[in-house]
Amino acid sequence: MISNTPPTRRTVLKVTGASLATAVVTGASLATAVVAGCLGDDDDETAADTGDDGTDTDAGSNGIEIEAGTEIVFDGYTHHWAGLEPDAIAGDENPTLILEEGGEYTMEWINADGVTHDLQIWDESDDVVDDLATDSINEEGDSDSLEFTAESEMVTYVCSYHVGTQVGDLVVE
């Protein structure tokens, strides 16, 4: 579809927008990611821009911005965290969450399969941040939650029993 777009004025406008890396992330929509991706085909200048934004574009296509003060809720399954709330993550498996640094959040999980799980927030060394770890729960339907202030060192939310499957990324910015 982008091939129908004259690479003139529109491109200039888009490049201006894309230069705000946060704009891509803020959009957090597939449409934004597609626009950013297509920019790379237009000319060298925009290709360089897109290169800079490569990781942001990926985060934007997968990551979901969550406003401070939001209660985030997951169903905990052995094979993934299933988003329940807010609506933006409903039905998503292990969604990447983009949080506001310094913002207060609640993250709740519900045992959805009767297997033992917990919920922990890890830094890049796979260490628990600020003792943010719930109890282990093996009763289906039981839940626990964490309340925390988003910090940049937080990089994953994970079940310590199923670190290979039940893990999602946190982007704090």
Ligand SMILES: [Cu+2]
């Ligand atoms: Cu688990």
